[in-house]
Amino acid sequence: MKFATLTFLVIFVFATTLAKIETEDAVLVLTKDNFGEAIEQNDYVLIEFYAPWCSHCKGLAPEYAKAAKKLQETDSTVKLAKVDATVETELAEKHGITAYPTLRFYRKGIDIDYNGGRKADQIIAWVMKKTAPAVKDLPTVEEAKSFIEAYNVTIVGFFKDIESDAAKEFLEVGNAVDEHAFGISSNNEVFNEYGVEDGKIILFKKFDEGKSEFNGEIDAVKLQNFISIHAMPLVVEFNQNSAEEIFNGHIKSHLLIFLSKEAGHFDDHVEKLKELAKNFRGQVLFVTINADESDHGRIFEFFGIKKSDIPVMRIINLDQKTLKYKPEKPEISSENIMEFVTAYVEGKLKKHLNTEDLPEDWDKHPVKVLVSSNFYEVAFDKTKNVLVEFYVPWCTHCSQLAPIYEALGEKYENTEDLVIAKLDAVANELDDVKILSYPTIILFKKKTNEAVEYTGERTFEELSKFIDSDGASVQAAEEAQEEDEDDDVPRKDEL
Numbered sequence: 373m374k375f376a377t378l379t380f381l382v383i384f385v386f387a388t389t390l391a392k393i394e395t396e397d398a399v400l401v402l403t404k405d406n407f408g409e410a411i412e413q414n415d416y417v418l419i420e421f422y423a424p425w426c427s428h429c430k431g432l433a434p435e436y437a438k439a440a441k442k443l444q445e446t447d448s449t450v451k452l453a454k455v456d457a458t459v460e461t462e463l464a465e466k467h468g469i470t471a472y473p474t475l476r477f478y479r480k481g482i483d484i485d486y487n488g489g490r491k492a493d494q495i496i497a498w499v500m501k502k503t504a505p506a507v508k509d510l511p512t513v514e515e516a517k518s519f520i521e522a523y524n525v526t527i528v529g530f531f532k533d534i535e536s537d538a539a540k541e542f543l544e545v546g547n548a549v550d551e552h553a554f555g556i557s558s559n560n561e562v563f564n565e566y567g568v569e570d571g572k573i574i575l576f577k578k579f580d581e582g583k584s585e586f587n588g589e590i591d592a593v594k595l596q597n598f599i600s601i602h603a604m605p606l607v608v609e610f611n612q613n614s615a616e617e618i619f620n621g622h623i624k625s626h627l628l629i630f631l632s633k634e635a636g637h638f639d640d641h642v643e644k645l646k647e648l649a650k651n652f653r654g655q656v657l658f659v660t661i662n663a664d665e666s667d668h669g670r671i672f673e674f675f676g677i678k679k680s681d682i683p684v685m686r687i688i689n690l691d692q693k694t695l696k697y698k699p700e701k702p703e704i705s706s707e708n709i710m711e712f713v714t715a716y717v718e719g720k721l722k723k724h725l726n727t728e729d730l731p732e733d734w735d736k737h738p739v740k741v742l743v744s745s746n747f748y749e750v751a752f753d754k755t756k757n758v759l760v761e762f763y764v765p766w767c768t769h770c771s772q773l774a775p776i777y778e779a780l781g782e783k784y785e786n787t788e789d790l791v792i793a794k795l796d797a798v799a800n801e802l803d804d805v806k807i808l809s810y811p812t813i814i815l816f817k818k819k820t821n822e823a824v825e826y827t828g829e830r831t832f833e834e835l836s837k838f839i840d841s842d843g844a845s846v847q848a849a850e851e852a853q854e855e856d857e858d859d860d861v862p863r864k865d866e867l
Contacts (some may be wrong), residue, residue, distance in 0.1 A: 393865075396438035397596070398444045400453035404463050406746060407455070416450040416503050417478045418486060418495070419582045421464055426472040431490070431612030437689050438492035443499075446522075450499045489551050490613040493524040497553045507546035513565045519555050520576045524604045530563055532570045537644040538590040542573060545595045551617075575602050576617060580646070597622050606649040607642055607658045610665075623657040624691040627713055629704065630677060630684045632663045637683050641704060648709050654669045656713055670766065676726035685709065687716050698724035698745075725801040738781030742795040751816045756789045758816045759839060760782055762797040767810040769830070776832050783866060784839065789818060815843045 393410055394401045402410055402419065410417055415840030420436060422429040440452035457464035457472065467476065467483075475486035479502060510516040510528065519525050527546070531539040534556060546554035557563070568574065573586040573595065584602040586595060600622035610616055610628075618626070629645065631637035642660065649658040661668055663682045672678070675686050675696060681705045687697040699712040717722050727744035734741040742750055742760065751758045761777055763770035781792040797807050813826040815838070824843035828834045 375685045384389070386697055396454075398440035398452070399437055399445045400451055400458075402453050402455045402463075404460055407460075407463055410451070410453055411478050411481055414449070414451045414478075415480050416499065418450065418452050418499055419476050419478065420452075420454045421467065421469045421472065421474045421476070422454055423458050424456065425458075425470040425759055427610050428640070429473045432473055435490055436495065439495040442492065442496055442522075448500075450503055452495075463561045479503070484747065487550070489617055491524075491617075493553075494551050494617075496521060498550045500553065501550050503848045507543050507554040507556050510555045510562060511559055513559075513561050516557055516562045516565065519553070523553045524578045526553045526555060526576045526600065527559065527599060528576065529576055530565075530568045530570065530574070532558050532564070534558055536571075538571055541592050542591045544592050545599070548592070549596060549599065552599065575599060577603065579605050601654045604657065606646045606653065607660060610659050610661045610668075612663075612779065618657065618659060619690065621657065623654065625656045625687065625716070626687050627652075627656050627658050627709070628671075628675075628688060629658065629659055630661050630663050630672075630682050630686075631704075632682050633665050635682075638662075638703075641683070643705055645709070648706060648713075652713055652717065655717055669697050673765065676799060685712065687721070688714070696725075697721045705865060725803060726799055727801070728796070728799045737747070738785040738792065739778055740791055740793040742793050742800070744800040744802065747795060747800070747805075750791060750793060752821045753791070754819050756791050756819060757818050757839070757842065758791040758793060760814050760816065762805075762807045762810065762812040762814070763796040764796065764810045770811045773811055773830050780834055780835055780839070790839065815839070817843060 382445060393406045400410055400417075420429075420432070422432075436452060436454070436822050443450050443452065455463055457469050476483045477486050477499065484502075486498065488494050507529075508519060510519055518530070529539065529542040529546075531542070533539065533542075539556070542554075542556065546556075563569070566574065571590070573590065575584045575586070575598070577583065584598075586598050588594065597740070602624075604617070604621060608618055629641065631641060636794075638660065643659050645660070649656075652658075661671060663672075663679060677684055681702075684702060685699060685704060686851065687693040689697075697712075697716055699708060701711070702710045712721075725744065730743050730745050731741055734743075734746065740750065751760055757779075761770075761773070763773075777792070777794065784792055797810065797812075811830075813830075813835075815824045815826065817824065826835070826838050826843075828838060
């Protein structure tokens with residue numbers, strides 16, 4: 373009896389020392405007190421380190437919760453968890469978290485970086501691939517139906533001989549692609565259920581046509597391209613969860629249609645856009661952008677679009693360098709869209725560069741204001757040295773530099789052979805001057821027009837030395853450049 377009592381007390385004390393793991397929307401809420409326990413109790417845990425103020429975290433939250441609930445409903449051994457890194461700072465520091473959201477997958481205590489998509493189905497597909505065979509065997513009609521129903525997108529190969537070269541190519545792709553769920557079947561009843569022949573590959577989807585068939589010789593590269601194209605809706609709405617899929621996808625040419633949900637534009641145009649998109653599938657991706665979303669402000673600046681312009685469209689090419697195209701006819705009609713996209717595909721469009729009107733008082737202040745129309749005349753004046761700051765309105769470093777730069781303008785205002793100037797590099801794009809970070813300061817030297825970029829500390833003293841030495845004195849400032857890369861160059865999904 374004493375032994376039984378002692379055993380009970382030991383178990384009771386051990387149980388009460390375990391930190392309780394609470395859940396929110398089926399997602400485990402982890403702290404420094406229960407983090408280790410969660411890893412020990414579950415073979416597979418995907419953990420999101422987030423910050424409440426992070427807009428990307430806010431965008432991920434509903435999809436993350438949706439994925440957690442689906443996994444819970446299917447009694448999956450995979451758990452989804454989250455850590456508020458702004459509260460659990462020790463945990464975040466211990467695990468090297470420097471950006472939000474950061475997702476890590478713990479497989480039997482060993483963690484790997486998550487590199488999947490941010491939609492619920494993509495999250496599920498990715499974690500399931502890490503815990504089970506990459507391509508699921510579908511030996512019965514019931515299992516095939518259940519598998520196809522479980523995801524928005526599934527790719528199923530129908531092969532009588534799974535040792536054939538074609539089946540091996542399919543399995544190779546299934547192992548390589550983490551974003552989607554793959555299945556394979558050699559059962560005649562499954563073949564009959566879906567009306568397919570041996571060697572057929574079908575991409576099933578819960579949108580648009582419902583399915584797409586891969587035709588032709590089965591080649592791993594061709595099949596991956598097919599999946600990349602047909603797993604995307606004909607018309608994709610741009611948001612934080614779809615951004616990565618849009619920009620990293622196989623299609624690098626995008627028709628961007630700026631619409632307002634509040635004004636009913638989506639109801640008026642989206643179905644029409646789907647029909648038009650079929651004509652350009654695999655060439656141009658049709659993307660809608662909700663103009664009512666405040667997070668999309670930078671996109672408007674990038675394209676030089678005002679809210680009053682809505683609805684409006686542009687084409688962007690991301691293949692090598694970002695090129696933009698503007699239609700001659702702005703109305704969002706089927707005829708104009710077909711004409712605009714067809715001309716782009718046929719290479720008949722000229723790229724569009726943003727520009728502002730030249731202010732009347734552009735040269736009335738110590739720091740001269742440059743726009744596209746007067747840049748070359750001023751910057752390449754061979755009788756003067758011209759220092760130009762290339763900035764963007766949202767750049768924090770540009771804002772910090774502003775008073776220093778104004779002071780420079782005042783100091784050298786009466787120097788006859790020197791001009792201090794600035795140019796908004798988003799509102800005024802230059803065809804042959806490429807700016808990679810902000811602010812960028814360049815001295816265009818008199819007589820030769822040689823362009824010397826300033827890479828020193830952004831202080832009044834160091835900038836003065838740079839000017840006085842005719843661009844020869846430059847103090848390296850790697851730290852400042854690293855900050856620029858982190859803060860000032862907008863990522864594609866922030867444009």
